[in-house]
Amino acid sequence: MASTLMASCSSIFGAKNKSSFASCFSPSIRAHSFRKHALNKVLAVMAPARSPRSPSSTGSVKHAMTMTEKILARASEKSHLEPGENIWVNVDVLMTHDVCGPGTIGIFKKEFGQNAKVWDREKIVIIPDHYIFTSDERANRNVDILRDFCLEQNIKYFYDIKDLGDFKANPDYKGVCHIALAQEGHCRPGEVLLGTDSHTCNAGAFGQFATGIGNTDAGFVMGTGKLLLKVPPTLRFILDGEMPKYLLAKDLILQIIGEITVAGATYKSMEFVGSTIERLSMEERMTLCNMVVEAGGKNGVVPADETTFKYLEDKTSKNFEPVYSDDNARFIQEYRIDVSKLEPLVAKPHSPDNRALARECKDVKIDRVYIGSCTGGKKEDFFAAAKVFLASGKKVKVPTFLVPATQKVWMDIYGLPVPGSGGKTCSQIFEEAGCDVPASPNCGACLGGPRDTYARMNEPQVCVSTTNRNFPGRMGHKEGQIYLASPYTAAASALTGYVADPRDFLL
Ligand code: SF4
Numbered sequence: 127m128a129s130t131l132m133a134s135c136s137s138i139f140g141a142k143n144k145s146s147f148a149s150c151f152s153p154s155i156r157a158h159s160f161r162k163h164a165l166n167k168v169l170a171v172m173a174p175a176r177s178p179r180s181p182s183s184t185g186s187v188k189h190a191m192t193m194t195e196k197i198l199a200r201a202s203e204k205s206h207l208e209p210g211e212n213i214w215v216n217v218d219v220l221m222t223h224d225v226c227g228p229g230t231i232g233i234f235k236k237e238f239g240q241n242a243k244v245w246d247r248e249k250i251v252i253i254p255d256h257y258i259f260t261s262d263e264r265a266n267r268n269v270d271i272l273r274d275f276c277l278e279q280n281i282k283y284f285y286d287i288k289d290l291g292d293f294k295a296n297p298d299y300k301g302v303c304h305i306a307l308a309q310e311g312h313c314r315p316g317e318v319l320l321g322t323d324s325h326t327c328n329a330g331a332f333g334q335f336a337t338g339i340g341n342t343d344a345g346f347v348m349g350t351g352k353l354l355l356k357v358p359p360t361l362r363f364i365l366d367g368e369m370p371k372y373l374l375a376k377d378l379i380l381q382i383i384g385e386i387t388v389a390g391a392t393y394k395s396m397e398f399v400g401s402t403i404e405r406l407s408m409e410e411r412m413t414l415c416n417m418v419v420e421a422g423g424k425n426g427v428v429p430a431d432e433t434t435f436k437y438l439e440d441k442t443s444k445n446f447e448p449v450y451s452d453d454n455a456r457f458i459q460e461y462r463i464d465v466s467k468l469e470p471l472v473a474k475p476h477s478p479d480n481r482a483l484a485r486e487c488k489d490v491k492i493d494r495v496y497i498g499s500c501t502g503g504k505k506e507d508f509f510a511a512a513k514v515f516l517a518s519g520k521k522v523k524v525p526t527f528l529v530p531a532t533q534k535v536w537m538d539i540y541g542l543p544v545p546g547s548g549g550k551t552c553s554q555i556f557e558e559a560g561c562d563v564p565a566s567p568n569c570g571a572c573l574g575g576p577r578d579t580y581a582r583m584n585e586p587q588v589c590v591s592t593t594n595r596n597f598p599g600r601m602g603h604k605e606g607q608i609y610l611a612s613p614y615t616a617a618a619s620a621l622t623g624y625v626a627d628p629r630d631f632l633l
Contacts, residue, residue: 190452192360193427194395197335197449201318209359209458217249218317218334220347223303224254226322228271233345244279245351251283251312252276253303258568259290262576266290283312293533293566301532301567304328304500308412309534311441315430315448320347324419325500325594331411332438333430333448338419358424360395361386362457365402367466372632374510375410376502376592376612378402379417380471381463384481392422394458397451402465403428408437409506416501417594420478470627472590473610476598484615487625493587495522495620496601497613498529498565499572502592505538507613508564512544512552514617515559518631523623526561527581529570536567561620574602590619 189206191199199206202213222230235242244250252272257265269287276284285306287299300306304325307313315333319326322344329336339353347353363382383390396418403411411428418426428434430448438446470484497503497511508528515522530536539552547555553564562581571581572593583589583602589609591601596608611619614628621631 221321229341314446330415330426365400374612375413503531510613511617521560522620
């Protein structure tokens with residue numbers, strides 16, 4: 127059985143250059159017998175050995191389940207369920223934004239009636255964030271539609287923006303939905319959060335089930351608070367080892383996606399455990415979970431622990447109940463990664479699984495650097511970039527665009543001192559390095575947007591970006607080339623004008 131598993135894993139890895147990466151990434155091989163009730167293609171593997179302080183297990187029980195299965199079991203009022211089952215789930219939070227919100231509202235009204243009321247005005251969160259700072263009339267109209275609907279339905283959580291000339295004049299305005307959800311206390315362990323955006327999986331960092339849905343499903347949830355979901359089987363990623371100081375969570379997820387490919391987790395849950403994960407901050411856990419959809423994952427999930435609870439302390443007063451995978455829960459596959467052996471990575475154009483070592487791309491001349499988005503525009507992402515600029519004492523060689531994810535991130539960039547800088551803020555360090563002034567918080571050029579979007583690639587240029595997708599046209603021009611990278615690697619690249627390895631500045 128073990129050799130069968132190894133063989134199937136090898137075929138997954140065969141399409142990529144194995145030599146650079148194989149030593150730090152190996153699938154678990156301790157397979158044991160199939161159980162009667164297992165799915166035909168689901169392979170049962172033994173639960174991994176855990177360190178005593180791991181919070182990721184509740185121990186052995188009769189009907190063992192993974193975290194994701196447990197969350198969905200509770201949300202569907204079942205004591206036990208199996209991967210592949212279709213279940214009706216009670217939704218805790220539904221999020222929509224200015225791109226998909228109008229369509230969702232249209233479906234809700236068409237199916238439930240023009241005068242229908244949403245199922246729960248306090249469980250719907252509406253966040254304008256995508257096409258905000260633009261003169262595009264259709265984009266502006268989308269925000270107007272959201273505003274009218276929220277007024278009509280008395281939606282409690284609507285993070286509105288009216289004055290586009292000065293985002294700071296809009297205290298309710300937050301910015302990029304996934305980071306705003308976390309900062310405003312809408313992400314809670316054990317809950318189900320659905321959103322009309324594929325990177326809703328970001329919230330799995332809190333130990334909850336979070337996934338993106340389409341407008342039709344969202345319209346149904348808006349009216350009923352329920353959705354029919356198929357229970358995904360779970361892949362488990364065990365990351366151990368000391369994280370080198372030149373790596374960030376972005377490197378970890380690029381490593382994983384490069385290994386399993388963009389289809390490697392299709393309709394599967396990706397559970398992240400291990401000593402390295404336990405040491406990651408909440409923002410870094412978000413970076414990890416944010417990109418599971420780039421491997422086709424249904425959701426990503428990190429067990430809630432003290433780090434989670436501390437982050438939530440001043441953000442929510444609601445009760446929540448974390449759940450953890452049982453000792454003998456069934457994972458269809460396990461992957462072990464020795465993080466201490468990893469090197470800084472990039473994903474080359476035009477796919478997030480087109481992995482390469484940053485040092486192998488040093489001859490790639492670039493035109494610009496973009497630091498922003500839900501994946502790479504959080505406070506810690508900017509602090510990481512500032513650390514590289516500070517260490518170098520040099521100026522950037524290409525235009526370097528900075529787009530904070532939210533208003534809170536923007537304030538932190540301007541207000542918080544960077545450790546080891548003698549009291550300088552990120553904004554001061556960025557100015558000294560010659561970067562562009564940090565822009566108004568929103569999705570920005572992460573997905574192109576209207577032509578007047580700040581930092582949009584309107585020419586066929588080469589960009590190193592901390593965002594999550596590098597498909598053709600993603601940031602504007604269809605012939606643009608995007609290298610996905612961590613904030614460390616992005617900042618190092620800005621300083622050299624080529625794809626760079628941050629070790630050149632951080633060691
Ligand atoms: S920042 Fe980019 S990936 Fe994130 S929600 Fe906005 S458009 Fe999507």
